[in-house]
Amino acid sequence: MATTSQPGEHTGELDREHREGQDSSGSASSPNGKLQLLSGKDRTVLTLMVAVPAVLVIGLVWIPALISVMLSFTKWNGIGPISEIQWIGLQNYADLVTIYPPFVPAITNNLLWLAVFFLIATPLGIFMATLLDREVRGTRLYQSALYLPVVLSLALIGFIWQLIYSRDQGLLNAMLGLDGSNRIDWLGNADINIYAVLVAASWRHVGYIMLLYLAGLKGIDPALREAASMDGAGEVRTFFSVILPAMQPINVVVLVITVIEGLRAFDIVYVINKGTNGLELLSTLVVSNVIGEASRVGFGSAIATILLIISLVFIVVYMISIYREDATE
Amino acid sequence: MSARSRAGQPPTPSQCARQGYGLHTPFSRRTLLHGLAGMGALGALSACGSQVGPNEVSVGSRATEDVPREALNAVMDLYTQQSGVDVQINATDPNTWQEQINSYLQGKPDDVFQWFAGYRGRFFYENGLVSGMNDVWDSVGSGFSDAFKKASTADDGTQIFLPLYYYPWAVFYRRSVFEKNGYTPPENMEDFVALCQDMQSAGLTPIAFGASDGWPQMGTFDYLNMRMHGYQFHMDLMAGNERWDGEEVRAVFELWADLLPYHQQSALGRTWQTAAQSLLRKESGMYVMGLFLNQQFTDPEDAEDLDFFNFPEIDSQIGATAVEAPIDGFMMRSDPVNRGNATELLTFLGTAEAATTYVKIDAQIGANKNTDTSSYDRLQKKSADLVTNAENISQFMDRDTRPDFAATVMLPELSRFLANPGNIDGITSSIQAQADSIFPQR
Numbered sequence: 187m188a189t190t191s192q193p194g195e196h197t198g199e200l201d202r203e204h205r206e207g208q209d210s211s212g213s214a215s216s217p218n219g220k221l222q223l224l225s226g227k228d229r230t231v232l233t234l235m236v237a238v239p240a241v242l243v244i245g246l247v248w249i250p251a252l253i254s255v256m257l258s259f260t261k262w263n264g265i266g267p268i269s270e271i272q273w274i275g276l277q278n279y280a281d282l283v284t285i286y287p288p289f290v291p292a293i294t295n296n297l298l299w300l301a302v303f304f305l306i307a308t309p310l311g312i313f314m315a316t317l318l319d320r321e322v323r324g325t326r327l328y329q330s331a332l333y334l335p336v337v338l339s340l341a342l343i344g345f346i347w348q349l350i351y352s353r354d355q356g357l358l359n360a361m362l363g364l365d366g367s368n369r370i371d372w373l374g375n376a377d378i379n380i381y382a383v384l385v386a387a388s389w390r391h392v393g394y395i396m397l398l399y400l401a402g403l404k405g406i407d408p409a410l411r412e413a414a415s416m417d418g419a420g421e422v423r424t425f426f427s428v429i430l431p432a433m434q435p436i437n438v439v440v441l442v443i444t445v446i447e448g449l450r451a452f453d454i455v456y457v458i459n460k461g462t463n464g465l466e467l468l469s470t471l472v473v474s475n476v477i478g479e480a481s482r483v484g485f486g487s488a489i490a491t492i493l494l495i496i497s498l499v500f501i502v503v504y505m506i507s508i509y510r511e512d513a514t515e
Numbered sequence: 516m517s518a519r520s521r522a523g524q525p526p527t528p529s530q531c532a533r534q535g536y537g538l539h540t541p542f543s544r545r546t547l548l549h550g551l552a553g554m555g556a557l558g559a560l561s562a563c564g565s566q567v568g569p570n571e572v573s574v575g576s577r578a579t580e581d582v583p584r585e586a587l588n589a590v591m592d593l594y595t596q597q598s599g600v601d602v603q604i605n606a607t608d609p610n611t612w613q614e615q616i617n618s619y620l621q622g623k624p625d626d627v628f629q630w631f632a633g634y635r636g637r638f639f640y641e642n643g644l645v646s647g648m649n650d651v652w653d654s655v656g657s658g659f660s661d662a663f664k665k666a667s668t669a670d671d672g673t674q675i676f677l678p679l680y681y682y683p684w685a686v687f688y689r690r691s692v693f694e695k696n697g698y699t700p701p702e703n704m705e706d707f708v709a710l711c712q713d714m715q716s717a718g719l720t721p722i723a724f725g726a727s728d729g730w731p732q733m734g735t736f737d738y739l740n741m742r743m744h745g746y747q748f749h750m751d752l753m754a755g756n757e758r759w760d761g762e763e764v765r766a767v768f769e770l771w772a773d774l775l776p777y778h779q780q781s782a783l784g785r786t787w788q789t790a791a792q793s794l795l796r797k798e799s800g801m802y803v804m805g806l807f808l809n810q811q812f813t814d815p816e817d818a819e820d821l822d823f824f825n826f827p828e829i830d831s832q833i834g835a836t837a838v839e840a841p842i843d844g845f846m847m848r849s850d851p852v853n854r855g856n857a858t859e860l861l862t863f864l865g866t867a868e869a870a871t872t873y874v875k876i877d878a879q880i881g882a883n884k885n886t887d888t889s890s891y892d893r894l895q896k897k898s899a900d901l902v903t904n905a906e907n908i909s910q911f912m913d914r915d916t917r918p919d920f921a922a923t924v925m926l927p928e929l930s931r932f933l934a935n936p937g938n939i940d941g942i943t944s945s946i947q948a949q950a951d952s953i954f955p956q957r
Contacts, residue, residue, distance in 0.1 A: 263919070264617050265642045277952075285948040288927050353784045354793070367780065374727060374784020376934050459727045463783050463930040474926075477614050479635065479918035482953070 251494060258488035264481035271484075278488035289489070292466035295380055296496065299387070299467070300448035307388035308444045311395025316425060318396070319403040333397050335390040344457035347386035348373065376464030383465060387454055391447055395440055402436030403429070445500045449493070468493040572856040573603040574845075575619070575628030577612035586876035593872055594863050600856055620644040626851040627860055632666040632676050632842040633910030634753065635918060640675045645846045647673035651858055655865030658883040662908040666842055677845045677861050678882035680873060682806040683898045684734050684839040684911070685823035692719070692797055693822075700824035704742075704770075707827045711777035714800040722774075723799035724782040725790030726933055729926040732782075733912035735803050736929060737839050740767045742829035746837040746907035753916035755954030760947040765939055770829075772936040783933055805841070806880075806898055821894065825901055838905035840898075841914055842882060917953060924949045 224232070258278055262271045282289045314332060318325050335343060350357045351372035359369045372382040406429060414424040430437070452469040455461045461470025468489055475486030574591065578584045584606065591602040605625055607615070616630075620639060630636055639645045652674040656664060659678065667676040686700075693699070696717055701707040711721035726732045741749045744763050751757045752764065779790060779799060791811040793799040802808065803826070812818040828835040845864055851857040863869055870881030875890045880899050888896060902908065913921040924946060932942050 263642075265621065265644065281949075281952050285945065285952060287931065287945055348786075351784075352789065353781050354789060369781075371781035371784040374781045376783075379784070459783070459930075460729055460926070462729060462927045463727075463934055466927075471923075475919070475923050479613065479616055479638070479922075481617055482919045482923060485923075 254487045255491050255494070257484055258491045260484040260487075262481075262483045264483045274484070278485045281485065282488055282492075288462070288466040288471055291464065292461075292468045292471050292489075293492075295466055296449070296451070296468050296493075298380065299384065299451050300445065302384045302388065303391055303444045303448045307391040308395050308440060310388070311392040312399050312440070314392060314396040315399035315403055316429075318400055329397075329400070332393040334393065336393045336397065338390070340387070340390065340451075340453035341457050343386055343390055344454040347382075347389075347454075348458060351382055373458055374463070379458075379464045383455055383458065387451060391444075394443070394447070398440055398443070399433075399436060402433050406432055442504065445497075445504075449497055449500075468496075568601075569853070570599070570856075571601045571603060572627065572853060572860050573605060573625040574860070575612075575625035576604050576606045577609040577629050578604075579606045579608045582877050586873045589876055590864070590869050590872045593869070594860060598859065598863070600859070602860065620848065624848045626853060626857040627845050627847055629843065630676070630846045631910065631914050632678060632844060633914035634916055635910070635914040636667075636676045636846055637669050638917065639846065640669045640673070644849055645675055646849045646851070646854075647675055648677065648847055648858065648861055649674050651677060651861045651865060654862050655883075658865060658867055658885055660884055660903060662902075662905055663842065663882055666908050666910060667844070675846060676842075677865050678842045679844040679864060679870060680877070680879035680882055681840045681842040681902065681908075682879055683902050684738070684803070684805045684826075684841075685898075685901065686826055687794065687802045687804055687808055687821060687823045688800060689794065689797060689817075689820045690822045691820050692800060698800075701827045703828045703831070708774075708777075710800075711774075715777065719797075720779050720793065720799040721777040721801060722779065723790040723794045723802040724778040725785035725787040726782040726930065727784060727786050729930060730911075730913060731787045731790075731804065732929045732933060733921070733925065734805070734839060735771065736767065737909060737912050737915075738803065738826040739771055739829070740764070741837045741839075741909060742826060742833065742835060743767055743770065744830075745833045746909065749837075749909060750915065753912065755917070755920075755950055758947060759950055760940075760943040765943055768932060768936075768939045768943065771932075772939065775933070775936055783930055806894065809894060819893075823894070823897070836904075836906040837909060838902055838907075839909045839911055840902045840905070841911045842908070843879075844882065920950065920953050924953065 257271075259273060259275055260271045261274050261277070318328055318332075322328070338346070349355075353359060353369050353371045353374065356372070358372065362370075364370060370378075373379045410428055410432060411424060414428045419427065450469065451467055452461075452473070455465040455467055456470055456473070459465055460474065461467050472486050472490045472493065475482045475489065576584075576587055578587045587604065591604060594600070595602055603625075612619075612629075619628075621644070630639075636645070640647070647669070652664070652667075655677075656674075659667075663678050664674070667674050667678060669675045688698075688700075696713070698710055698713065701710050714721040724731070737749065740752065740763075743766060748757060748763065752759070757763070779785070779793060782790070787804065788811060790799070790802065791804070791808055794802045794808075795812060795817060806823075809818060809821055812821050825835055825838065845861060847854075847857050847861060865883065867881070867883040867885035867887065870883040871887040871890075873879070874881045874886060874895075878892065878895060880886075880891075880895055880902065881888075884903060886899075888899060891899065909915055912925060916925070928942055928946050928949075932939070935942075
């Protein structure tokens with residue numbers, strides 16, 4: 187969920203700023219040389235600027251996350267003193283895989299969500315951005331149309347697509363000319379509803395990626411394209427051999443955002459059916475177990491821990507690649 | 516962000532009411548300042564309800580919508596007039612209220628707060644978060660039927676809840692459709708099935724059904740189980756004292772599976788409101804739902820046409836005397852700031868006068884049996900008759916069993932059953948395995 191995906195995003199932004207900063211100031215002064223030029227006041231400000239966010243991230247993200255991990259080894263209903271918490275070892279994890287039917291679909295759906303975003307929605311967004319970068323007629327109209335879903339909340343998108351997918355009164359079945367028992371139950375049929383929802387979620391994600399990428403493309407020096415076409419490279423070749431490598435910083439941001447969007451998926455399935463019947467996600471399971479009177483705090487924390495581990499895989503991969511780049515620079 | 520009170524400064528009660536404790540405000544991680552303000556609002560939550568003067572009593576309420584809020588205000592104003600004690604109402608929107616109730620009760624809750632009868636209330640008593648109110652029941656108990664008293668009593672015999680109003684679940688239909696086709700409300704399951712078959716041959720969908728919210732199917736299960744095995748078995752099952760994978764519950768699912776062909780198909784993709792539309796448009800013949808269904812019948816002509824009958828009898832030994840009627844009312848915190856005022860307010864809320872004042876504005880049914888029914892419409896009167904004559908009142912699955920069991924086990928499992936009615940053995944044993952892990956081992 188949001189908390190677990192924060193560190194990745196922050197690092198992404200910080201890193202980008204860090205590198206952009208380097209680009210603009212050039213490599214004339216070494217980091218050590220810079221530090222000596224700082225006055226005492228500067229140093230205080232810098233220390234504060236590092237310390238305050240660090241304290242906040244540790245206090246609001248990492249400590250709660252660690253407490254969650256600890257709670258995942260307990261049985262607790264959230265009421266009463268901490269001394270009443272029963273430690274039950276790995277029982278919650280054992281229950282998750284043995285007697286909790288929504289768990290396996292949730293993992294599969296989360297991974298499917300990531301896969302669809304990575305393989306379809308994000309490339310589609312990049313493709314749209316590349317097309318719109320060509321100054322086609324009415325490009326602003328297309329841009330606004332594609333970007334419109336991004337300003338809507340996922341919960342609202344859930345409502346909009348419920349109108350489209352509704353079996354009885356929905357737009358889609360009407361457009362397909364299906365009637366009576368032929369009508370397709372897009373959101374109620376557990377075999378297909380996750381794909382229907384993914385279309386809706388991708389609809390938003392494509393616009394998001396398109397906008398990010400378009401902003402990056404605007405910054406590409408036109409001379410690069412000219413040079414490529416002088417060398418006889420076609421459109422496709424130019425994109426893959428010239429533009430894509432030149433867009434490396436944006437590519438990283440886009441990938442990070444794709445992971446975040448994939449892992450924090452929640453609202454859209456929650457408004458449709460609270461994440462049941464084929465639409466299970468780890469995030470909805472955490473919420474239904476922990477929020478409200480249904481306080482299976484330990485059990486819900488075990489699910490949250492698994493979500494944290496999945497997030498950590500991506501964060502670690504990202505950090506390794508960043509450090510490797512920094513080392514080579 | 517509505518939190519305007521500076522952190523550390525106790526908010527006024529009206530601020531508490533206005534900002535709904537600030538907890539519903541989405542926490543924005545990008546804007547640090549907003550986040551800090553949010554923490555201020557969290558602090559404000561625990562401050563709400565703690566400043567009660569000697570001549571005041573604080574009430575936690577979930578009445579934020581216009582009609583219930585006006586109704587509650589009218590009741591409290593009447594109390595203030597009679598007693599001279601000021602009532603501070605701290606209202607939170609119902610969803611937030613329910614989501615935050617555990618932390619609310621462990622902080623500094625209001626002396627009196629709105630809640631539900633059934634296990635959902637007893638759970639707080641068992642965890643020491645609310646106090647008994649036998650003295651209140653001693654003075655106003657005669658206004659309630661035994662079924663209401665039972666629904667307000669904890670396992671140790673202490674009264675812990677004061678009912679204000681309720682609404683029943685029943686089988687709803689349109690009178691014009693029944694008249695046109697010569698249908699009559701069925702008394703038992705054979706008649707019910709025969710009626711379903713008649714409707715099918717007349718081109719009607721017999722039973723409207725929208726299950727995507729997860730809870731409507733709980734109502735159907737409750738009624739089938741109560742009619743097949745009786746109220747006591749149903750309550751024991753909800754309390755975790757009967758087995759979900761036993762013969763009895765399997766028989767319930769088997770009967771339900773036999774009835775499913777008469778239900779509107781593909782129910783899992785339909786909201787209860789869309790299903791209500793099919794009854795409204797006379798495409799479906801009947802609908803198992805709560806009385807709040809009438810809110811979907813906005814045209815007065817349609818509303819006049821809406822009617823209901825009691826869920827039919829299945830076993831003549833058991834009859835149809837148990838009715839599902841969720842009761843809303845009040846509880847008292849375990850250590851009220853001013854127990855005397857809280858008790859007096861509750862005693863007033865238990866009178867027919869309070870119930871009458873409430874239902875005049877919010878068209879529920881007053882729990883006090885002496886409630887003045889002159890303001891009732893036809894369905895309210897009929898509901899009152901149905902429930903007054905009921906020997907037992909169940910509260911609905913999500914109020915009669917542990918909330919964690921209802922939300923994390925039964926809700927998904929009932930949906931799983933509807934998606935795959937053939938897998939009764941798999942589903943019942945899965946429910947039992949999860950019940951074993953949730954209910955304290957006996």
